[in-house]
Amino acid sequence: MSRIGATIKARQSQGQKALIPYLVAGDPNLPTTAQLMHALVAAGADIIELGFPFSDPSADGPVIQKGAERSLAAGTTLRDVLELVSQFRQSNADTPVVLMGYLNPIEIMGYERFVNEASTAGVDGVLIVDMPPVESGQMIKLLRQQQMDAIFLVAPTTSAARAELISKQCSGYLYYVSLKGVTGAAITDTESIRRNVRNLKKLSDLPVVIGFGIKDEKSAASMAELADGVVIGSALVERIAELENKSQHSDADIAATVSLFATVRKILDNFN
Amino acid sequence: MSGDQATPVETGLDDPLDGPDSSGHFGRYGGMFVGETLVAAVNELADVYQQLSEDPEFWKEFNYDLKHYVGRPSPLYFAERLSKACDGAKIYLKREDLNHTGAHKINNTIGQALLAKHMGKSRIIAETGAGQHGVASATVAARLGLECHVYMGAQDIQRQTPNVYRMKLLGAEVISVTSGTQTLKDAMNEALRDWATNVDNTYYMIGTAAGPHPYPQLVRDFQCVIGREAREQSLQQIGKLPDALVACVGGGSNAIGLFHPFLHDDAVAMYGVEAGGYGIPTGKHAAPLSDGVPGVLHGNRTYLMTDSGGQIKDTHSVSAGLDYPGVGPEHSWLKDIGRVSYVDATDAEALKAFHELTLLEGIIPALESSHAVAYAMKLAKELGHDRHIVVNLSGRGDKDIETVARLDGIEIQGSAE
Numbered sequence: 001m002s003r004i005g006a007t008i009k010a011r012q013s014q015g016q017k018a019l020i021p022y023l024v025a026g027d028p029n030l031p032t033t034a035q036l037m038h039a040l041v042a043a044g045a046d047i048i049e050l051g052f053p054f055s056d057p058s059a060d061g062p063v064i065q066k067g068a069e070r071s072l073a074a075g076t077t078l079r080d081v082l083e084l085v086s087q088f089r090q091s092n093a094d095t096p097v098v099l100m101g102y103l104n105p106i107e108i109m110g111y112e113r114f115v116n117e118a119s120t121a122g123v124d125g126v127l128i129v130d131m132p133p134v135e136s137g138q139m140i141k142l143l144r145q146q147q148m149d150a151i152f153l154v155a156p157t158t159s160a161a162r163a164e165l166i167s168k169q170c171s172g173y174l175y176y177v178s179l180k181g182v183t184g185a186a187i188t189d190t191e192s193i194r195r196n197v198r199n200l201k202k203l204s205d206l207p208v209v210i211g212f213g214i215k216d217e218k219s220a221a222s223m224a225e226l227a228d229g230v231v232i233g234s235a236l237v238e239r240i241a242e243l244e245n246k247s248q249h250s251d252a253d254i255a256a257t258v259s260l261f262a263t264v265r266k267i268l269d270n271f272n
Numbered sequence: 273m274s275g276d277q278a279t280p281v282e283t284g285l286d287d288p289l290d291g292p293d294s295s296g297h298f299g300r301y302g303g304m305f306v307g308e309t310l311v312a313a314v315n316e317l318a319d320v321y322q323q324l325s326e327d328p329e330f331w332k333e334f335n336y337d338l339k340h341y342v343g344r345p346s347p348l349y350f351a352e353r354l355s356k357a358c359d360g361a362k363i364y365l366k367r368e369d370l371n372h373t374g375a376h377k378i379n380n381t382i383g384q385a386l387l388a389k390h391m392g393k394s395r396i397i398a399e400t401g402a403g404q405h406g407v408a409s410a411t412v413a414a415r416l417g418l419e420c421h422v423y424m425g426a427q428d429i430q431r432q433t434p435n436v437y438r439m440k441l442l443g444a445e446v447i448s449v450t451s452g453t454q455t456l457k458d459a460m461n462e463a464l465r466d467w468a469t470n471v472d473n474t475y476y477m478i479g480t481a482a483g484p485h486p487y488p489q490l491v492r493d494f495q496c497v498i499g500r501e502a503r504e505q506s507l508q509q510i511g512k513l514p515d516a517l518v519a520c521v522g523g524g525s526n527a528i529g530l531f532h533p534f535l536h537d538d539a540v541a542m543y544g545v546e547a548g549g550y551g552i553p554t555g556k557h558a559a560p561l562s563d564g565v566p567g568v569l570h571g572n573r574t575y576l577m578t579d580s581g582g583q584i585k586d587t588h589s590v591s592a593g594l595d596y597p598g599v600g601p602e603h604s605w606l607k608d609i610g611r612v613s614y615v616d617a618t619d620a621e622a623l624k625a626f627h628e629l630t631l632l633e634g635i636i637p638a639l640e641s642s643h644a645v646a647y648a649m650k651l652a653k654e655l656g657h658d659r660h661i662v663v664n665l666s667g668r669g670d671k672d673i674e675t676v677a678r679l680d681g682i683e684i685q686g687s688a689e
Binding site for chain 1: 295303304305306307308309310311312313451452457458460461464465468469470471472565566567568569570571573576578580581582583584
């Protein structure tokens with residue numbers, strides 16, 4: 001089992017849920033992202049989803065779009081993001097890092113080079129938003145060769161037959177999209193999420209985490225009840241937007257930015 | 273270029289010109305690169321189209337609308353004075369500008385409206401650059417009584433004010449897109465976001481032969497009426513097939529519509545004319561086939577204008593309809609196998625052709641189509657008098673007169689700027 005699977009399993013065995021923040025690497029600059037990653041771990045994050053920016057993030061809502069714009073304005077490249085992960089690994093050997101983004105930067109770098117460099121940097125898994133399993137054969141093969149996880153989304157529109165196919169291609173965790181729409185929109189239909197996640201768990205032994213639309217303690221608690229963990233993205237990126245664009249922030253500013261995660265952590269620790 | 277696919281990929285088809293394959297690929301291009309939320313919608317559309325395209329009744333209805341509503345067939349017109357001015361090959365214009373709503377775009381929206389109706393969708397969304405596709409979408413939506421939302425870059429709204437008002441008259445809501453570069457690509461991003469949000473009741477009417485499978489195929493199929501008519505008209509009026517076809521390429525739907533029915537006619541040369549902007553060497557253009565690399569954007573793998581880090585580059589063209597960093601995947605494939613030559617015309621060349629065609633033939637072409645006219649005139653000069661060129665005059669230029677006047681330093685009374 002990968003480091004990702006083991007991390008979620010460890011929470012499961014204690015009746016706890018996994019907490020997974022998402023942030024855009026390089027928003028507003030790379031040193032700040034490094035500070036935030038360590039602070040998130042200290043606040044109780046189990047896995048970090050690290051977004052690499054793309055100019056045309058067509059599955060993201062305005063909050064994450066702006067995060068990507070800030071990152072690109074600072075000149076962040078995919079190569080920089082991989083470098084950021086290797087630096088993070090120098091002082092954190094345990095927290096799994098999942099790279100999340102759109103395919104084109106990887107397409108231009110070349111799949112093999114990307115996978116090799118990501119593996120060397122210490123990346124644990126990859127989630128490419130606009131690359132469904134049917135287009136992912138080569139990528140999955142390369143990731144498996146390096147013992148990295150290929151993570152896929154399952155949406156409310158995903159049929160049962162398709163969910164089964166996805167769960168066979170996926171490793172690490174299944175990422176259930178809580179709503180029809182883009183990141184940061186509002187969750188409206190908890191019952192269908194409950195039903196769909198339950199069905200997913202029947203199809204596969206993989207952990208299921210829920211994301212898109214979780215923005216506070218309340219939504220985190222209600223979604224965590226249905227799954228093995230929650231992803232919180234837009235709510236964090238919104239806080240990051242308030243940070244000044246300088247390379248070194250005070251511990252107090254960074255702690256304030258990630259404060260939501262400490263409170264959510266407490267909620268996720270008590271699901272016995 | 274992606275490192276793992278340096279050589280052209282086999283198509284798995286008996287004839288490489290008969291794409292796409294069953295998974296929506298033209299060689300290594302095309303495919304279905306969308307977020308999971310949209311996969312079901314795209315698959316459903318592929319299934320519905322597969323089924324309907326085998327139903328003669330569907331095509332009967334399509335052809336009826338093209339004849340009685342659009343006004344097809346469009347003429348193939350011998351541009352005698354334009355040809356004489358070139359002192360070379362004879363230039364024929366395929367008059368898509370004479371279609372209802374003034375461009376080839378309506379061929380596609382008529383077809384997709386039938387699909388939307390069949391699928392029971394109550395709401396249509398579309399992206400538009402020059403506004404021609406937005407107008408064509410708003411038109412069919414009005415005719416069917418469907419709600420219509422058109423996404424348009426804020427910059428393009430400035431450039432194409434008459435079309436914006438036309439859409440509003442037709443009952444559509446025009447949504448100004450202020451993200452990114454505020455042009456066609458950003459309008460497409462926003463339309464994709466809308467689609468993911470309203471996927472249950474919404475039909476996404478893509479305006480060009482690009483996007484995820486099955487759009488490149490179905491848009492091409494609807495636009496092929498251009499090439500089929502042109503082929504028949506050439507045989508009747510010229511007595512043989514033309515020696516060359518010329519069409520402008522933004523996303524490339526008018527070009528693939530003209531080219532496709534001729535692909536197996538080896539003697540017919542084909543030229544797709546991209547927007548050269550200020551000139552290819554300046555980098556300020558919208559010519560991914562001339563100066564781009566394969567990548568993935570908006571649902572398909574295709575040639576793109578992208579930087580070394582994989583970010584999409586800003587494009588420039590005087591013509592909003594060509595101002596797009598990608599191109600339909602079939603064009604990428606036709607480029608790689610060498611069946612079609614992709615060339616460019618600059619802003620200046622297109623503007624010159626715009627004036628020449630207007631003065632010599634009394635036809636005001638769209639700035640998009642002016643790129644094709646510019647290249648055809650160049651080609652005519654190189655070819656002998658016994659040669660024949662068919663140019664797709666994909667749209668009329670009424671929408672562009674403010675832009676042209678501004679560039680010529682003339683102020684039109686009552687114009688926005």
